[in-house]
Structures are given as structure tokens and as C-alpha cells.
Amino acid sequence: MPDLWTIAEVAAHLGVKPGSARGTLSRWGVRAVDHRIDDHGRAHSLYDPDEVRAAHADRPGRGTRTDLRK
Template identity: 50%
Template sequence: MHGRELWSAAQVADHLGLASAASARRTLSRWGVQAAGYERSGGGRPEARYDAEQVRQAAQQRPGRGARTDLKP
């Protein structure tokens, strides 16, 4: 395979355990992950594709549930 692995918002949601593609898009926006490109969906509308490696890295760097982000080690 040449190039990077690109995921749809639905694939991102599945990887992150989110309820929907819309939740994945909101989460990625909050994390600063931008679409790497667009492809036509089955209905002909452009659908964002996200770099899988960027998604994985952003997910690893997020704080855990209830993590105190105001405290510095």
C-alpha cells in the first residue's frame, strides 16, 4: 500500500468507541485533527478522510477519564 491509511469518520468512531460519525468529527475537531482529504460517498457527497496515524496519536495523548489536567508532574 502506498501513501497513508485514511479513515472515514465512521471508521474513526469505531476505533475510538464513539457512538456516531458526528461524535467522531466533533472529537477530531476538538483535538485539532483535520481532514487529510475528501472522497465521494455512495450518494455523491464529499466525505472527509482522516489520517489514521494522526488519529491514533491524538487518541494516545488524550487524558484519561477524570484526569486532572491542571496538575503538573
């Protein structure tokens, strides 16, 4: 199984806080591919790094008029 990213690793890649990263991934349609339970019984979502990188690269640039798309 390839290495998967936690939300903290995704946030570091995107340059935002973990809470912002969760919302961003949701808007981009990136879903967790697996979940891990830690020693304290908390579930952690794991994301495919390639999918995160692709979604990050495909986002519109600054000043893009997305309302004009057909």
C-alpha cells in the same frame, strides 16, 4: 498514498458514533487530509489513521485535573 480512514472507521476505533467522532476530532485538532466524492455526489472527509491514533493516545485520563496545568 497510505490508507486513510472515513469518519465511520474513526468512530469505530474510538468506540463512538460518527457525529461524536467529528466533534472529538475537532477538539483534538485532527483535520481531514483529503476528501472523496461518492457515487451520489456526497463529500466524505478522510483522516490519517496515525494522527487519529496519536491524538487518542495523548488524551488525558479519567479524573485528570486539566484545570491545574501550567
